[in-house]
Structure formats: structure tokens, C-alpha cells
Amino acid sequence: MPQFHPVFNLLSPYAGGPEPGFSIDFLGIKTRSEFEGAVSSGMPGTPDPPNEEYFEWICLFESIFAAQNEYTMMELGAGYGRWSVRAAAALRQLRKLPFHLVAVEGEPSHYRRLQQNMSNSHIPPEACTLIHGVVGEDREDVLFYVGNSSEVNPGACYGQAIVKEYESVDESPPGSYEGYDVFKLKSGCTAVKTRSYLLTEILPETDRIDLIDFDVQGEELKIISAAIDMLDRKVARLFIATHSEEVEVGLRRLLAQHGWQCLADYPCQHTCQTLWGRIYFGDGVQSWVNPRLETKPSLLPGSSPG
DSSP states (O other), X not given: OOSSOGGGGGSOOOOSOOOXXXXXXXXXXXXXXXXXXXXXXXXXXXXXXXOTTHHHHHHHHHHHHHOOSSEEEEEESOTTTHHHHHHHHHHHHHTOOOEEEEEEEXXXXXXXXXXXXXXXXXXXXXXXXXXXXXXXXXXXXXXXXXXXXXXXXXXXXXOOOBOOXXXXXXXXXXXXXXXXXXXXXXXXXXXXXXXXXXXXXXXOSSSOBOEEEEOOTTOHHHHHHHHHHHHHHHBSEEEEXXXXXXXXXXXHHHHHHTTOEEEEEEOTTEEXXXXXXXXXXXXXXXXXXXXXXXXXXXXXXXXXXX
16 A cells, blocks of 8 residues: 555655744645644654545645646635645646635634735735635625634634524624624624625636635535536536535535546545545545546546545
8 A cells, every 4th residue: 555645756845944933844835833733843854644634635736737727726714725825835846837826714813814824825916816704605794603612712723614503692792803793602602794705706717727625614515506507617626525424415416417526535524444544534525526627637646536
């Protein structure tokens, strides 16, 4: 069983020294330690052992090698923009194509970190579009979780989501957070109101989007269902972090009916045998390619379905 996908042999690992206040990954991407809640790891020379994110790396690399004259990617539920920054770093080594990155994040402090991370990673403003908000099935503003109790401390974790339908707002006066009113919910959680966009209205104005990366905490089936016809026409690949069996089943049915080809499919909260060993999947993984836009074999060495 191979230890790593062959594409990693094409990458030049980071060989510099540590930088105080930053963690540094194998591509040399420097991330402020407080973004990750971790101490600087110094100078790793190889990627981490395969885990659930390994398939996200492979999908990213495949999308880069399949790109044509330029590369366009969207990251939904971006946090501080890990995958957008990784795409830029990988492109600089593998293809050196012009690129445009669209990153969407609804949590206010995480959006500020997204802006800072793009700047720290030397991604020019004209190469990225950053959107503060969430993607949903309609345009109405929504409440968005920012804490698990009356204390708002989202910097310590990620995975915030649109407030669930069963929630109701407490009548106590709202607090303040990052310039937004904070509403206490009767469950004890806290939330802010944020803008909701349809995916179709924020797609880049290009004939081809090489990859959309979804980590939208259970909204993935609703979003994709509402935009499926346009995705069929414009999007070459989807990487979807899944969060329930119901969503996973719905995505398989919907995308297969529309002719998409599944490259990897592992359910959430399961340990599965993969090409890279046994891996536990907290979030599930689904990777899909659109044959209408990907008619040539990928240039990526060793590619094969998961």
C-alpha cells in the first residue's frame, strides 16, 4: 500500500526554518498560530499521514492538473481560507497558471482572519474575491451560530453553521461581537445575523470553474440542489464535506442523475479502508467530476477513484 499519492513527489517541500507565531506546512504555507489554536510546528518536510483531508488534497491537485488556461476555485465555508491558500501554493509549484479564488465565510472573526491570511500568503486582491456571508437556498438573512453558550469564543474552534430551524431567540437584549448584535438563543447558544447568498448569484463570471470546495455544515444538499443546472454547465469538480447520512444519500442520487462521476465517497463518522490505509472520517467525503467539462484524462500521476 503506497504511503503517499505520487503527486507529492512533484512538490518541493518547505526547507526553511521556523517563524515565531506561525505554523508552517509542507508547502511552506505560513499560518498564524492563533488561527489554528496550535503552536508553530517548525519546519515539516512531508505532508501529514493520510487522514480525511487527504482526499481534499487529491481533488485539489486533480483540479489543478485538469485546468486549462487559468484556474478558478470557490471555497464555501472557508474559515480562514485554508484551501484557497493551499490552491495558490500548489499552483505556484505545479502549473504557474493565473488564478482566481472565491472564498465565502459567515463568522465575523473568521472572515477577518480570512482577509489576513490571504494577505499573509501574498495573494493579490485582484486574484481573490472574499465574501462575508453564507450560501443558502434563498437570499434571506439568517442567524449564524457564533458560540455554544452565552460566552462568544469562536476563535477556538471552527464549524459554525446556520442556526437550526428548532432554535428560537431569547428575549434578552442582544450583546455585541465584531460590530454585530449577538442574539442569545433559548438553547443557550449565541448567533449573529448574516447575509445569505444563492450560489448561482456569486459564481465567478467565467465559463469554467475548476473546483468548488464545500464545507457548509449540513447545508450542502440544499445548496447543490438549488444550483444543479448551473453547476452542470460551469463547474468541473466538486469536493463536498458531508455531515449526515441523509445528505450523503441525497447527494449520490442527485449528482448521479445529472451525470456526474463519483471519484471518492466515504461516509461521515465511519472508519473506512482506502487506497491510503484505514482512515476515520469525522466529516464525510464526496469528490465528483463533471464529464461534460472534463473530457481528457487528468495529468495527475496515479489518479484513480477512491
